[in-house]
Amino acid sequence: MSPMNRRNFAKTSLLAAAAAALPGGRAFADRPAMPATIPGFIPTSESEKAQFPDDFLWGMATSSYQVEGAWNEDGKGESIWDRFVHAPGHVKGSDTADVACDFYHRYRDDIGILKKLNLKSFRFSISWPRIQPTGTGAPNMKGVDHYSQFVDALLEAGIRPFCTVYHWDLPQGLEDRGGWPNRDLAGYFADYAGILAKHLGDRITVWAPFNMPWSFTFFGYGVGIQPPGRRSFPDWLKAMHTVALAQGEAHRSIKANSAKATVGSAYEMAPGYPKTDSEADRAAAERYHAMSNVYFLAATMTGEYPKKAFLTDEPFQIMGYKSGDEKMMKAPLDWVGFHYYSRRIVEDASKTSPVGGGGSFDSEGENDPPGGRDPYTGIRVTMASEGPLTHAGLEMWPRGIYDIVMRISREFNNPVIELTESGCMFLDGPEPAQGGRVPDGRRIEFFRQELSELARAMRDGAKVRSFHAWSLLDNFEWGDGYSFRYGLTYVDFRTQQRTIKDSGLWYGRVAASGKLPTG
Ligand code: FCB
Secondary structure: OOHHHHHHHHHHHHHHHHHHOOOOHHHHHHOOOOHHHOOOOOOHHHHHHOOOOOOOEEEEEOOHHHHOOOOOOOOOOOEHHHHHHHOOOOOHHHOOOOOOOOHHHHHHHHHHHHHHOOOOEEEEEOOHHHHOOOOOOOOOHHHHHHHHHHHHHHHHOOOEEEEEEEOOOOEHHHHOOOOOOOOHHHHHHHHHHHHHHHHHOOOOOEEEEEEOHHHHHHHHHHOOOOOOOOOOHHHHHHHHHHHHHHHHHHHHHHHHHOOOOEEOOEEEEOOEEEOOOOHHHHHHHHHHHHHHHOHHHHHHHHOOOOHHHOOOOHHHHHOOOOOOHHHHHOOOOOOEEEEEOOOEEEEEOOOOOOOOOOOOEEOOEEOOOOOOOOOOOOEEEEOOOOOOEOOOOOEOOOHHHHHHHHHHHHHOOOOEEEEEEEOOOOOOOOOHHHOOOOOOHHHHHHHHHHHHHHHHHHHOOOEEEEEEEEOOOOOOOHHHHHHOOOOOEEEEOOOOEEEEOHHHHHHHHHHHHOOOOOO
């Protein structure tokens, strides 16, 4: 275990203990029945008001690398994540995703779970190295056929396939050519997306080019805690720019290959609240929003990056912006997709050293990552802890989903919105004394609270059409390996046995009724 992972592990354990010891935490842990007493939580009367439309698309999300396994089967090439996990010290417990949930072989049974829970949309990603083992050239038809059969199985179950084109598993062959900081990847990515649309676009109509573009560029190239493990802020800026170009190029390539295609996104979003009411902190929160929430959204909608993102124009020179790039970046989305997990507190750090180095990190976001925040935005970002904490140390703050959905609706002309991910980490497992069921009441409460706030945003005019819970299965949670459990289905990784958790059963009732059961 690397020193960083050791630190994270200690932090996670401490936070788990702290969460259990919160005032009111016992009641919360045992029986989610006292929302009014929990900071940030809304009363039951609010969730009773929630009524989602009949055609609302209830769904679940996964990603290829986190569930598939079969890391070297059927002609698949090596990805940067394969390379990263096979080297020592990168993942807690030295876990790898060589087998993961074995979803590559078991997807039919897992689609059975989705069906049983009345779900109508499934967000998955395609592994680029299964389609193009080294990232360029003719497709590997075994890989294409696999996803073709998988999509057929979803459609047979009456489930909409929602395809994320890239959820972080870059072919190692492309990293060997310089990775995302190399502009050529925009073209290679568009070729890959075009192959998918050509072979699957008669059945898939909903496409998101990238999952969380800020995160994988920052963590992979800026601070090096994800593959390829580089620590260079200039490389991060270049990678961001290639990805913004790639987003537009892929959009056009998907549409050129499939007349039915609609293209959106799967961005990370977390509302940032200024730490104090000072002008400096409020301006910092705006820079945070421009950089972490809407950087890629603005780029694709308008062809321009948000002006407020950085303190100076220097980053635009470093990233290698060329005139004409605005035309490549611009490709207005048909709908806007984003995740919500938690909020952030933002303060101005333009006058202090940007290097924080607190070292804490969770895959969902950033909390003063090792090496500090980038020097260009001049902000310091932290997680709040007023509300209860999950076992990943993220604060549960239901109001945040209302705020971010309303803000995006306001700023981007009330677009159709898809919630592409939301969920929480709690370690609950099967209780032998209760027949092996998994009583994860805290996760139920997380979703009940948050969905109440989502319903309120919809009552206030937001055009939200779907919600995807993260995740169908406990899975390989990046640097935290199997020690983090985000699933609504429990997976015993020794036997691959699945047990739908109480939260999964509850979510199935939500999907069937459009209401939020309290009992
Ligand atoms: C999101 C990622 C997803 C998973 C969850 C917990 O940020 O998209 O792969 O790690 O967090």
